[in-house]
């Protein structure tokens with residue numbers, strides 16, 4: 001026995017978990033490797049155990065380092081955000097409670113869309129359309145997230161329609177961000193056979209050819225570098241009813257949490273937004289906190305970029321709904 005540490009992965013374990021006097025933690029990999037001593041010849045098991053042990057330990061130590069990094073980034077960003085809010089409150093003299101949220105951003109850089117990307121997307125549209133019109137009924141199409149998200153998306157739309165002030169603030173967050181969550185849209189933009197078929201079924205006048213043309217006609221000439229093919233400088237080029245339910249339903253955690261808290265407390269607070277340089281999917285890709293890009297105050301007037309005590313009014317309260325940028 002090696003103290004009270006797992007003889008496979010080295011983690012500390014309760015004495016009750018010992019197996020035949022060996023100390024093995026409850027992890028399934030450690031248990032399986034330890035059990036293999038019963039079925040393998042000892043001269044084969046010893047080198048096998050040594051090799052597998054080192055792999056497990058390397059993986060665990062990489063995972064622990066990653067957890068520590070994530071915790072450090074969250075804590076550093078939170079602290080910087082709190083300080084920025086504190087500075088703003090002191091400089092502006094605002095006494096009302098202000099919530100703090102951190103939002104992603106998208107790269108400012110747009111690039112001309114290559115012919116290769118256009119062709120790839122058009123091939124994707126044609127393939128999905130062929131599948132959409134090749135079935136008797138939409139229910140024959142795969143019951144994946146494209147099929148099943150519709151109910152949750154409708155519920156979410158109804159909730160926001162009943163809470164217009166909350167919807168306006170949520171839209172303000174997405175306008176500030178300009179589509180940090182769209183950075184994985186690639187050259188398929190979540191367009192699926194299911195959504196195409198539902199659009200065709202909803203409008204008997206609409207032909208597959210005209211619907212395809214509408215999608216192709218919406219491709220921007222320049223797009224955010226590395227983002228979705230529909231992600232132009234001014235946000236998503238598709239009208240909302242041509243976007244997938246994946247696009248229309250998705251809300252990042254800060255926005256979803258804000259909506260949930262507002263619904264729970266039945267109160268809509270002003271929000272100090274700290275926007276950072278990462279997009280939705282790469283927050284923990286670097287070793288340290290993501291750069292603070294800008295701060296905004298979202299309130300019942302609209303949203304204002306905040307630079308110390310100076311505020312620039314950007315959005316008005318009656319701004320039209322423009323999700324994802």
Ligand code: SF4
Pocket residue numbers: 103104173174175177178179180181182250251252253255280323324325
């Ligand atoms: S939902 Fe998407 S666009 Fe809106 S704030 Fe979150 S990441 Fe940005």
Ligand code: SF4
Pocket residue numbers: 179181182183184185189190228229230231235236237238243244247324
């Ligand atoms: S909302 Fe528009 S830009 Fe964003 S992923 Fe969907 S299609 Fe692409």
Ligand SMILES: [Zn+2]
Pocket residue numbers: 006007008009010011024025026027030
């Ligand atoms: Zn173990």
